[in-house]
Amino acid sequence: MASVAIGESLGAGPVWPIRDTARRPLALRQVQLTDGFLGDLQRSNSAASIVAGNTHLTQERAWENYRNAAAGLVGVEYHGPVFEDGEVYKWLEAVAWASFSAEDDRPEFLTWLDEYSDLIASAQAADGYLNTFFQVSGQREERYEDLAHDHEIFNMGAMIQSAVAQYRATGNQTLLNVARKAADHLDNTFGPDKLIGFCGHPVVEMALVELYRTTGVERYLRLASFFVEARGHRHLKDPRRHFSSIYFSDRIPVRETTYPEGHAVRAMYLAAAATDVAIETGDTELLAALQQQWDNMVAAKMYVTGGLGSRWEFEAFGDPYELPSDRAYAETCAAIASMQWSWRLYLATGAAKYCDLIERQLYNAALPGVSLDGQAYFYVNALQVRSDAVVDDSRSPAGGRQPWFGCSCCPTNLMRTVASVHHYLASTAANALQLNQYAGATVSATLPAGEVVLDVATNYPWDGDIRITVREAPTQPWTLSLRVPAWANSASVSINGDVAWPAEAGYHDLTRQWQAGDVAQLSLPMRPRLVRGHHRIDDVRGSVVIERGPLVYAIEQVDQPAGVAVDDIALVAGGELTERFDPDRLGGVPVVEFTGTNNPPGGPGYQPATVDEPAAERLTAQAIPYFTWANRGAGPMKVWLPVTT
């Protein structure tokens, strides 16, 4: 269980900085999920989601595009949207990360990696270009003639990410060689003295930095930096004139951006990439601008779930505080991209708030995107579905999760995220080991003081007790640093069963000469609590959200008294929130009950303020973890609860 040296990324996880950062990630195999929620999730991801993903991609004839490209066919039928290659690569990245944790029971994963990598390699043009839509469809005369929409660079970026993942996870270099050739081709094509341009959809920037981190080739970092800095000057032209510079994150340079805007996924991938560039170039000014942008986003452009993007139109961020629950877009991919950004900012700074947000988004903005059986997906994660909602789109939350989409970025993105989710768990800094997220796991690290191995046992997120047993420890003192989430207002810590002492939000350091067998216990308060929103968020005025631990709760129609629509339920102020673990509901979840009222439906839309509200009956309503909704059919649901007296 060796660590990976900086600059040698075989065995590393998704992000592997070369430059010094405040925190170092652990290598892929230094964290292994064991029993518990995230471990179960990762196992289900391999057994159900990734396996079904191959079936879907095969049914879509995605591989045929590669076979046709390899055969040099032009003008034949192309299958899927122009970014179909990108979905293939994200899925293959998931296979790569999962091949490690699933290697014993999923031999086909390694076969897929080998065979599909060979196929992809065979489709690459001699000069390194690779994009099956262009290569086989015959619908474009010149490469890069529509940078705004064609996703050529995006697809190659996703391929580079996939190649880096596969190399790090397995050592197989087939796809890495394809990635280097593609990156060389891009570097020969784009740059200050070459073609000035960039892809309408960022992702290659992050990919190129990781390729630099994997190969040490500085040109890749310079090209990533060029792509990041070239944006924001309204350079990209949309031939259809339908999309604006805002959509493409091309209105303002990233270092001048105060709020993220436009297409949420693009904005987040760009911000994550800019953070990578800032880290590797030592650009502290850029890093500071990104931290400020992140703060502004969290304060004014984020849902309480961590969901990002308020507008269906252009899948975009809205104006500050424009955060409607019903029309929340909150694309699953946007949450994932934001987690990638926060992780980079965390590594750069060590600030706990970034891991707080990763936790919030993992459980409440990314995981709602997949069903409990790992077979169906939400693209859009609304915080409310109304009674009488009309399903007008396959993405409509009122229609429930779908097995697949014409644009299946979210399913494949979830697969690679869950397959590598353990990389968010821990990090190091000098003689300190940080636990950033809590899950049953074995964690090992090589500190200057020596080798550390920990067992983490917990029923998190259902339970707030985290028990950390030291299995191996150096003789020198070192620090076990535990993240106490900002929501945990009465956390406590004890060692070896001694008296517990309170732990404030942030990182709580336990520095001592640890012995094998020592046990540190972190207790996070799991009493349900109420949260309110900023006065500028119209949608949540006079309303609260129930949270419990890291989980946001929702009321779903199926759990409420007969004849009472969730649309009409209010929470009675000052009432108690009671909880009970229901082993028979949704695979076993803590249910929170509260006293509410049922406002009679119907009546006029508007009336004089002097008219009294109609009398409302009392009732007991039940809330479930938001991410588990729509697993018993899709129906009305609400996260925000109006408060009544």
Added chain:
Amino acid sequence: MASVAIGESLGAGPVWPIRDTARRPLALRQVQLTDGFLGDLQRSNSAASIVAGNTHLTQERAWENYRNAAAGLVGVEYHGPVFEDGEVYKWLEAVAWASFSAEDDRPEFLTWLDEYSDLIASAQAADGYLNTFFQVSGQREERYEDLAHDHEIFNMGAMIQSAVAQYRATGNQTLLNVARKAADHLDNTFGPDKLIGFCGHPVVEMALVELYRTTGVERYLRLASFFVEARGHRHLKDPRRHFSSIYFSDRIPVRETTYPEGHAVRAMYLAAAATDVAIETGDTELLAALQQQWDNMVAAKMYVTGGLGSRWEFEAFGDPYELPSDRAYAETCAAIASMQWSWRLYLATGAAKYCDLIERQLYNAALPGVSLDGQAYFYVNALQVRSDAVVDDSRSPAGGRQPWFGCSCCPTNLMRTVASVHHYLASTAANALQLNQYAGATVSATLPAGEVVLDVATNYPWDGDIRITVREAPTQPWTLSLRVPAWANSASVSINGDVAWPAEAGYHDLTRQWQAGDVAQLSLPMRPRLVRGHHRIDDVRGSVVIERGPLVYAIEQVDQPAGVAVDDIALVAGGELTERFDPDRLGGVPVVEFTGTNNPPGGPGYQPATVDEPAAERLTAQAIPYFTWANRGAGPMKVWLPVTT
């Protein structure tokens, strides 16, 4: 000043039923606006808006399309969107209606009617087809190959409306003959035994009913009925697969529709047309379904302004109670189309609520669409513009009104609506004359009892006193029926200065043997009042709107104390609303002042509900009529005011 016989529509206004209806409209020249708000508006519409409209259409080279079509050119450059013809016709309809009221000072209006009608006639194909995009662009192989998008029938529908208007207003039959040929062509092409299909955008249905009313040719009514009934069976296919049946009002037959849905303008034009068909075919079942749909719309799918359409995406109605202020679409055209629908339902039933809504929408949903100088337009009428709003579209309210749009339906629609707005003022039923809207005007009618002429003098909507002087009256008794709006909770009526008596909402009948010189006085209460919204409308929870008379009020940034953002202003419950007429503001408007608070901006997006709200300073805030906002530059604005204690 003769009336027009039923079935002889020369001299009639926009809607002229043949079948008996509960109320009869007056002829075009039987209502003449004199001094006052609507008269000023109509004069400005002629002098500024319509004149500029010709300049814009000429600059867009819209007329060149006709000249090219007339010359038989194919494959030449086509100018404008595929519905450019439709804008031309709406503008020409405005010229037709305005040619009457502006005939003394606008001789060019009659010239335009003559010359442009000749030009349009010369462009028509021999078989009656007329659509310059198809005729000159060479981009389509067959007519009607993309009914969903090409607007061929829509354009001919707008032409028929324009032709009917011109014939009624001037007697000129040039365009009417074009309309008959086009309608015959459509009737030869579409129908149960011919091509089953209809236009993606309704409008021809209303046009065909009016053509039937003008010509007596029943085929046109049957074709209108066919087009109405053929919808709702998911027949229309979008070759781009981007738009659903919902968008095209093609998901549910109109007689089964409970809530309007999809593209708001299309849904309203269809509902208005279906009402026309129900009237002329005596289809009481269809009429009842439309009345129920109207009730549901008003209760759950309408903004307090009367604005319709909650979603930018697809310019569409949202789900019931989905009514965000900031992202309100509330297209100017949707309000106009709804006024057309309500007028038809009023004629069919005589219910006051339809004229109530016409009033609300005229002042608060249609008129906000045009600047006070008549030179700039809003396409979208949001109820809120936030601080830090980004302008990402020419339709964005944050960008202010625009002189014109690539799709300039709203400006031309406003022009024809204002030019004919006097047709909403009065109606008759047996020996009763109803005043439905209040404005300085002369109104004449031929009742069974004899000829009636009234002078209406009022400073409405600024003032609630309406003084009606009988100038001519028959010797027999007859009824003067005055609409008391539902918002007027303490209206009173007096005759010849006698003691005033209270008048309930609805129509208030004054039946007597009127003498020339008699004066009836209606006093509507103009004290500002507060209105609240339904508990299912998230956006307005805990908030109120200020209304005064028929006007909805808004707070605009420019009127507030320095350093206080409208986003942060709340209204203190129980405080007084004081008003004063400010002659120097916005051409003279009643300003309403209230005691408010300034919630400090900034701070976290979400926090525990147990944390106290920060202390807020008191201030005096000022509200102006919503329709006058953005006439001193565009900036933040809000209609709904959170209530605080």
